Amino acid sequence: MTIQDTPLVRRDFLRGALATAFAVPLAGTIASCAGSGTAKSTAPTGSRSAASSAKNPFGMPASSTVDAVIFNGGYGIDYAKFAGKMVEKEQSGATVKVSPATKIAQELQPRFVGGNPPDVIDNSGAGSIGIATVLSQLEDLKDVVDAKNYEGKVIKDTLYPGVLKPGTFGDKLAAINYVLTVFGVWYSASLFEQHGWTVPKTWDEMMDLGAKAKKEDKYLFCWGKEAATYYLTLAIGSAIKEGGDEVRLALDNLKEGCWSLPAVQDVLKAMEKIIKAGYVKPGGSGTQFTAAQAQWSNAEEAILYPSGSWIENEMKKETKKGFKMTGAPAPTVTTNSKMPYEALHSAAAEAYIVPTKAKNAAGGKEFLRAMLSKDAATNFAKNILSSTIVKDTVPADGFGSTALVSQTKMLEAAGDKVFTWGFVDFYGMNTDLLVLWNTFLDGKSDVATLTKGMQQLTDKIRNDDSIKKVEVS
Amino acid sequence: MTALGTGVAPGSTKPARTRRRPGKKLTFDKVSFFLVFLGVPVVFYLAFVVSPFVQAVYYSLTDWSGFSPEMNFVGISNYRTLLGDGTFMKSVGNSITLVIVLPVVTIVLSLVLASFVTVGGSSHGRIKGLRNSSFYRVISFFPYVVPAIIIGIMWQQIYDPSAGLLNGVLTRLGFQQFSSFPWLGDERTAMVATMFVIVWGFVGFYMVLFVAGIKGIPAELYEAARIDGAGRFRTMTRITIPMIRDNIQTAYIYMGILSLDAFVYMVAMNPGGGPNNSTLVMAQQLFSTAFTQGKFGLACAMGVVLAAITLTFAGLVFVVNWLTGGHEDITE
Structure with a gap:
């Protein structure tokens, strides 16, 4: 979902x-025309x-x-x-x-x-x-x-x-x-080989890689304003692997305090550390997302990008020659996470x-x-x-x-340890979440603010009786 | 009236009646003329403007999802929802900010420019604009020729934090703090940056409008003012503005309605509503409520609110214009 x-x-x-912009702004009027059909x-x-x-x-x-x-x-x-x-x-x-x-x-x-x-x-x-x-x-x-x-x-x-x-x-x-x-973090196999880097399997390794990238004058991550929530997807995926199904169910069923679960908090804090360390390319909140993605796939200013497997097709024309785009699963917080590293958000x-x-x-x-x-x-x-x-x-x-x-390969390695969630789209939360995540990635808010904001959104939907809920198991 | 009334009272009514009589006869010519030039437009207007509007008002009182023929009447609950909806209220606030700032800035700027290219030239000899004024006139009209959506996309690129023209120029000039500064991604600058683009796009058009108005003012007025010792600023406030008052009022209303909409610019530059929804406008919120959330009833309620605000705005402009002396017609 x-x-x-x-x-x-x-x-x-x-x-x-473009298409949206050409539509008559008073959509109410269009709507009414459409309704008149018997x-x-x-x-x-x-x-x-x-x-x-x-x-x-x-x-x-x-x-x-x-x-x-x-x-x-x-x-x-x-x-x-x-x-x-x-x-x-x-x-x-x-x-x-x-x-x-x-x-x-x-x-x-x-x-x-x-x-x-x-x-x-x-x-x-x-x-x-x-x-x-x-x-x-x-x-x-x-x-x-x-x-x-x-x-x-x-x-x-x-x-x-x-x-x-x-x-x-x-x-x-x-x-x-x-x-x-398949969702994960994507990188250039050739670039990693050239510098002798390995794909980080935990957030600690991620920090280390960030330092190494900094030495080469590169950033660890970059983001675009319409796609800030790709980092939320990465965070949720990582948190579910760390804390297991209970995290997934809590989030998907909009449970009270779901964003304060330890696994979720650990991941968000790890991300905050990366942001505060300056390993994320600044300015993403004002960058169009494909332009941001090209900073990774073409200019190689950032070395990792969290996304889904559509990324190859999407950036086909803007990928450096010999880039060898490769995906890896989301990192975990600890090495003894509830689900193995190979578990996959797909x-x-x-x-x-x-x-x-x-x-x-x-x-x-x-x-x-x-x-x-x-x-x-x-x-x-x-x-x-x-x-x-x-x-x-x-x-x-x-x-x-x-x-x-x-x-x-990732799918084969994961076997049946494949998971996904749907609440963000089913309840149409992406637009509101984007706002919070752009601010967070920009370094202008912290984990507490982000958690509070996401919890408020979640609570608002849970308590709104006019929205039909879908029970996930 | 009284002076006339005494002498010609008995006779005056008769010729008047005979004069009016042929007007009452409905010949085929007249009826067909009415039908074609009055009836048909009215029917079109009723069918395509008034009836959808009435329908939208009705839908705003229902919980219509937009994808099924069924709907329930829910009274004013949609409006109540809107009042309690923080995001929508924020978008109303943004729209109102736009409607306050944009017309004033655009009109003042274009008025000044129009004055420069028409009457702001040398203070000796004939009344004329600055040298090369026709060149400036063409240049400033350029942005208006470009479609709004292209303007939006273009400026989004110019504002790009890493590869954009603006930050490129600023950092080259030594303002290092602007490297990677997200103009459209920072809450403090997003709205101002967007407003700038809209003003940029319209100044040329309104300038041309005002130029036409100023050209209609007899040059003698300016000459007389000049002889009386009036400077450029005084000429502008005492002659130009009062003489093209109607143009300014019309421009104000047009620009105001455009600012209340502003949909194209906002969608092109910040489709998500901007950082912390700082550039979200009502039309955007309406669109996503209808088409992505499937709440057409609620969206119609937003449309009604938007229409009410637009009408209020137009009314206010008329009232203000009247109160500030617009009813004393000085041209006659």
Whole structure:
């Protein structure tokens, strides 16, 4: 789930800003126009579907059209068109219409109100629909993962562990997040080799590396204003590894005093030490985040950057030659942490949803079945250099990408010790957290102020009865 | 009236009536003219301006999520939520700061510039502007030609702490304290830096507007003032400003409405609302409430508040202008 929000900050923000800026500011007026559409009563999907069979497990009507709206961001939509072709081949007479969209919420809002949403949506990017808003209008996708893929294997057995968690709300699998993302700290293997540095496994080692980097006139970290919360992600990941599941549950369930747990505090204090020592490049709160990332990947002014595995694709054009981008898991506080160092924060992004009121919801599910088949997943990995949630689609050479290889290696090392959390995005806390973290990374606040601020935000949501909570276990 | 009324009373009503009668006859020509030039615009206005507005007001009283046809009437609870919402109140505060500062600064600056290029030149001979004034006029109009979003993106780069032009120049000049200084990331400077960009973008436009106004003032007035010994400042306050009062009022309202919006600039330069929300404006908060949080009802309430503030502002400008003597029309 965390990543559902990270696209908000990571992906081509300028484009987002542009599109947003062109929209009429009085959004209330737009909203009202959208509302005037009368809701057509659509026939329940069941009545329009054909009998289900092994070849057509969801009973997609013969010769029907599937209307897929795909977020057109860093991944493009070609991979979805590829899957669409597969559906057309498998279901004779079917047509799959793949249309791109950049502002999902704005573009699809009238269709949701009008009762004719698309059959399948890639709900991603800066303008994605808050999943809590439409949760009750979505199909349960459990039957998709229970079905067999185009190679005849049950889909759920072909997936990496834990990848369905971000899309599960209560007992409903409302979204299938397609792209596997691994979170950690990223570095240049060649630079580290050149200086004989090793990747720090604890925060103490991190301090030492900071001193070494300083000698080379480099910073340990750098950050950009829209991505300050990447450091929060790193902190939470590290704290969960240190304190185990109880930390994750406390945070995810917005428990009282969750930010004051010893594991969380230890990590924040370690970070504060690094900031106060001047190992973080100053000025991040005024730097656009991709510019900041280029300070790491191109200028090599900073040597580590906490991020998700999309970073390679995002910085493709701004990465120094021979950089050898490699990822490592978040550090722990002590060497006897509750979870081993290899434990990994990994989740899936690009949430695919199927609205219940869609004309051809069965077709939407069929589309997802094609996407989760080996051919489509391999095609994605090969062209985008990112892994999908489908296992064994990346060869040992990672199609020539060191980042992709390290991602696979980290996943293998972690085994089933993979975790994630969702509260930041589910309750839409990122914007408020960004403010606190920019100030903290700037060295203008301390652990106490940061803790107090985050706790206030958390308490406010917990005590607001109008916000529906999701119990995480 | 009384002098006239006595003599012509009986006859005066009759010709008046006959004169008015043809006006009452509704010929096809007239009806079709009314329909096309009055009816159609009114219908358009009602359909596309008034009705959405009324609808937005209605939605502000519901808990509409924006993604379903269902909604419940919740009365004024959205407005109550807004009053207790610290972030929203902060954005209201920021918008009001903008509306107080921006129009004054922009208009004073552009008025001074307009005076310079039209009447501020040599105090001998013909009334004229500074030398090369047409060159300055073109230069200062440049920023207005650039779209707002580009201005925002451009200045974001200029303000960049490490690679930006501003810090580059400042550190080169020896101000080492500005190396890596985050202009848009520091609570003390973010708002001022943003305001500067907006002023920069609009000074040229308002200058041209005022130049046109000043050109409409008869040169004799300036000549007479000069003969009476009035200096440039006195000429400006006593002649220029009173003579183009209406232009200034219009400019003030336009600039004020723009400052209440300021959406594009804010989103381009500080999409997240700036350090400690110091540059967050109402329009931004409204947008994220509607589209990312899925609370269209609440967002509509914000829209209504914004509209109310805008109308209040326009009303205030009229009142102030009237109170300061705007109703004594000196041009006639």
